[in-house]
Amino acid sequence: MPLISVTDLRGRDLSAAQLRAAVPRPELDVDAAIASVHPVVAAVRERGAEAVLEAGERFDGVRPEHLRVPAEVIERALAELDPAIRRALETAIDRVRAVDAAQRREDDVVEVIDGGIVRQRWIPVERVGLYVPGGRAVLPSSVVMNVVPAQTAGVSQIVLASPPQKDHGGYPHPTILAACALLGVTDVIAAGGAQAIALLAHGADDLGDGTLLDPVDLVTGPGNVYVTAAKRLVRGTVGIDAEAGPTEIAILADESADPRFVAADLISQAEHDPLAASVLVTDSPRLAADTEAELAVQVPQARHADRIREALGGRQSGVILVDGLDQGLAVVNAYGAEHLEIHTVDAPAVAARVTNAGAIFIGPHSPVSLGDYAAGSNHVLPTGGGSRFGGGLGVQSFLRGIHVIEYDERALDASREAARTLAAAEDLPSHGRAVEIRFDGEGQSR
Structure with missing residues (x-):
């Protein structure tokens, strides 16, 4: 039985709307999640830290003594960090900083008429809450991707929340804390899920240790459907970056592509979550068949093979056969993938014709996993077709444009x-x- 389904669009002239309906999508019902999340958010708004602690005990199986992580715990996490992991995090930090430095905005001044001036001032958000998941995987890279652009933008107050861990004394995972220490983030909260988003948005008079938490102005960071539902509920009270869904990769490839690389990259995203989307768009039936054969070889060798099989076999994943690159480009532009790889002849020229994608990875030596860690790009990207109207997290996400008029x-x-x-x-x-x-x-x- 094939690991991944095939949809044949060859010979079909479809509109953009029809293409969006034809491409695989995960089933993600945020509205349904809101029904269960709403009482949690309301309880945190009304009762503060006590409601967060109760939710953490129910959902994470642990109740920390208090929510704010002590400075000595953060410092110890860095001191005990594996040196190889520290070097890798420092590499990621340096590269993201280098890219983000180029995104800084200077004020724009336009003299509209003699004696009439409009300035555009770019002012950082004052206080931000950054969320880093801690479920199936430990994601210190998400600390880097959230914190560095905020710091580069000039944000003066950063609060980071990550779920408490039963195996680590009710604190977030030590690697998460070590990444915070490397970046100088000292205000870390042991809270996850919807309750963490609500806490960041509404603040609390007492975190259980006699200290208060002021509400933030903006919440960013990825999470599951319950985190997304909580973001939707607090939007307007605070700003949010986006409503993130399951991770996704689309690969546009022709017969020149190496099926080993294509299969490995599809697997790398499927590894995240059973709802992760892995989509191959190709005009080569031979590549499709060879990729399926490679999946049959590589998936059993993977550590998370069961999770990967579920993701590849889900309705959100598949191979899409097209007539040629023109139709292939129409498909990927309609899909608007979070991550889009281009494995074609003259890949840079093909990539230049892409209009909708969170990030584009060009050629056989630019895998998505590089962007997750060490490319210098940001991996907090729009999902679910959101790239049609929004971009990924960056310095601009933490800046506000204010017009100043002087006539x-x-x-x-x-x-x-x-x-x-x-x-x-x-x-x-x-x-x-x-x-x-x-x-x-x-x-x-x-």
């Missing part, structure tokens, strides 16, 4: 007619009067 009398005078006419057209005469009063009688500007 002198001459510039305002030159703008009177346009303002007065549009105010009248919208039946808002007091708008026009607020301009005109500056030029008549005693109220005239001097």
